[in-house]
Amino acid sequence: MRAIVWFKKDLRVANNPALYHAAQLCKDGLVAVYLLDYEMWKQHRTASCQIEFIFRGLEELKSSLNELGIPLRILETEKTRDSPRLLAEICKQIGSEKLFFNHELELNEAQRELIVVEALAKKGIQAEIYEDQLILPYRQFYAERKDYFKIFTPFKRHWIKHFLLKENGQLLPKPKVKTIIKMPSSSLPSIPACFRASLELKSWPAGESNAQSKLRHFIKQDLFNYDKQRDFPGLDATSKLSAYLAVGMISAQECFVAALKENQMELDSGNLGALTWMSELIWRDFYRHILIAAPRICMNRAYKPETEKLPWLYDKKLLQAWQEGRTGFPIVDAAMRQLNTTGWMHNRLRMITAMFFSKNLFLDWRLGEQYFTEQLIDLDFASNNGGWQWSASTGTDAVPYFRIFNPRTQSERFDPQGEFIRRFCPELKSLSAKAIHAPYLYASQQAEKAGYPRPIIDYTLSRQRCLAAFKALKIIKALEVYRGE
Ligand SMILES: Cc1cc2nc3c(=O)[nH]c(=O)nc-3n(C[C@H](O)[C@H](O)[C@H](O)COP(=O)(O)OP(=O)(O)OC[C@H]3O[C@@H](n4cnc5c(N)ncnc54)[C@H](O)[C@@H]3O)c2cc1C
Incomplete structure (x- = not known):
């Protein structure tokens, strides 16, 4: 055959x-x-x-x-x-x-x-x-359950319980073909002009062998410190395997098994760095389960239908300032410029920029999700949608609506010396480690001279507006119940 x-x-x-x-x-x-x-x-x-x-x-x-x-x-x-x-x-x-x-x-x-x-x-x-999209096959995961998990922690517990070291901890051997069909391979057509990337992709050498060597390098170099370093964008201490995983140049199972082996085949004890990294790969499975259970999220729908009543804004000027990294909030701007110039953004920064977009600018999260889709080399629908709906508090296991990251304190905490900001916002290079997180508060003249924009919104007011909108949603819901709608 x-x-x-x-x-x-x-x-x-x-x-x-x-x-x-x-x-x-x-x-x-x-x-x-x-x-x-x-x-x-x-x-x-x-x-x-x-x-x-x-x-x-x-x-x-x-x-x-x-x-x-x-x-x-x-x-x-x-x-x-x-x-x-x-x-x-x-x-x-x-x-x-x-x-x-x-x-x-x-x-x-x-x-x-x-x-x-x-x-x-x-x-x-x-x-x-x-x-091949999930580390743990769907049927095996749901063997003894009918309803799907909406919260990550119990999902992960169930996942670990059903992971079989013998089966799921083994990779398939190299395929061997018995007969060769004599047919030439196609030569690759040139990329149509409308799809040609404007970015320099040097730091993303494509293909399976590059993915494998990236995995080996990460396991050897950074895995055991992952829990301590992963939140600091200036450190470059995450695997950057997402681009390869998104198009399947490496399988998530292979990544997971590599970390598992390094952790002496222990799933829930052992080195904290390895456990934290494995947990991130389980998050990837989690968002895939949500996609299977709630395919409406593929149709521009919020996971939580009631949040569709939120009066999101569609302000083009705010949208453009965010896209271009000109919001006047340095950590947000540096992150957006990282995205625009490299096709990738650090996870902590994805959370900060997405939350700033949906909670402070109060723009419809779908516009932000779309922009990420158009820019990310590691675009993965389930993880991107999951990340956006988490940040906007419209999704499953989302951050509570009242928890709103303050870009300045996030910046002080995760880029304390402003190394990362300096790399992507060179106009702020000469600002002190204190002023770089809030230039118009501590170094107004310097920031103005450098041509850095003033904050496009008042953080405190924007926070209050968001809280009021989510509270109104609760009232609407209560009224609907009261009226029996
Ligand atoms: C708003 C937003 C949008 C996102 N969009 C995408 C996307 O389009 N594609 C994508 O792969 N990830 C996305 N993520 C998740 C995460 O930011 C990236 O997977 C991670 O930054 C990739 O870098 P890395 O390979 O160095 O990750 P590492 O920290 O080395 O993690 C290893 C792998 O685990 C998986 N992973 C890590 N964190 C998450 C997470 N929070 N959710 C799901 N999987 C995770 C990824 O496959 C990643 O490659 C998004 C997160 C947010 C908050």
């Missing part, structure tokens, strides 16, 4: 269930396919840096697959609805009876799979679908 393996957000050969099982089951050879679905990218307004990263990763994927004896065919389409036809054509060309792939969780992507599976079934081609 011959088969096609359809690659999507799994641009790797290691620990790739669809590829591994296809190689095991199909004795007469495999052909790999990647579909450049331009419509899907346009529709989602996917960051051009992530698209370029994918293009580069495909080069390495092609050579790793060729080493295994699997040609990679690259198909292009302007219309998602053409996917079944394109895949059926290639199946026919090589006489494939099966299509193997790993399931994607997002709504549009899952719908695309569905139309492909149905159309191919009509032609007698059967789909074999695997799961």
Whole structure:
């Protein structure tokens, strides 16, 4: 039997269930396919840096697959609805009876799979679908439960209880192909101009081998100090694996297992750095579970429906100042400039900027989520949406609405010397470690001379406005209950 393996957000050969099982089951050879679905990218307004990263990763994927004896065919389409036809054509060309792939969780992507599976079934081609998006397979997690978890801590407890060291702590062996199909691999088309990244992507070398060496470096260098260092953006002490995980150049399971091994296979005791990092990977699983349980979040909906009544603002000037890093709040501005110039932002700063956006500027969090989508090299729908709804207090296990980060105190705490701010806001370079967190409070003339903007909002008033809006929401809800609505 011959088969096609359809690659999507799994641009790797290691620990790739669809590829591994296809190689095991199909004795007469495999052909790999990647579909450049331009419509899907346009529709989602996917960051051009992530698209370029994918293009580069495909080069390495092609050579790793060729080493295994699997040609990679690259198909292009302007219309998602053409996917079944394109895949059926290639199946026919090589006489494939099966299509193997790993399931994607997002709504549009899952719908695309569905139309492909149905159309191919009509032609007698059967789909074999695997799961690689979660560390702990969904069915195993829910074996003895029906309702899903809305809070992270019990989720994590249940997760750890169901993680089996023997099964889930093992990675798949390297796939071995039994017969080689003689077919040339496609050469990679050039990136369409509308998707070309304006960023220099030097610090993001693409591909599986780079992801693996980043993981090894992090485990050796920073894992055991992760709990102490992870919140300080100036330290560069997190793994930066998110870009690779987002497009599947490495699997989350492989990352988790690497940390687990370093922690002597202990899941809930041992080194605190390793445990904290593993916990972050469990957060990734958690947001994927939310996506499966509440797919409405893919349709621009708040996880908590009642928060849709909040009177969010749509002020273009505020939005632009935030996007460009000109809010007059140095930690926010430095973070936004990091995003704009590198395609990535430190986790602590994502929380600060997202909360500032939704709670202080009181702009609709969906606009901020969209901007991150358009800029992030590590864009991952579930984590991005989860992070935004957490910050805006509209999501599951969100921060309580009355907890609003003060950018200045966050800055003093997590960038005490202002190293990070100085890197991205060079106009503030000469300010003292005290003044750099609030230039117009302590060094007004200097800040003005340097051309640094004044704060675009009054922090205290903006906080009060947000609290009042959330309180009004509670009153509306109470009235609805009272009136029996
Ligand atoms: C508003 C907001 C938006 C975000 N958008 C994204 C996004 O589009 N893509 C993305 O991968 N992450 C997103 N995150 C989560 C987190 O900020 C990034 O995963 C992290 O900064 C990536 O850097 P790292 O690889 O060095 O992470 P590390 O600290 O080394 O963590 C290891 C891995 O764990 C996972 N992880 C870590 N923190 C989280 C978290 N809070 N939620 C879910 N997974 C996590 C990531 O896969 C990460 O690569 C967002 C967070 C917020 C608050």
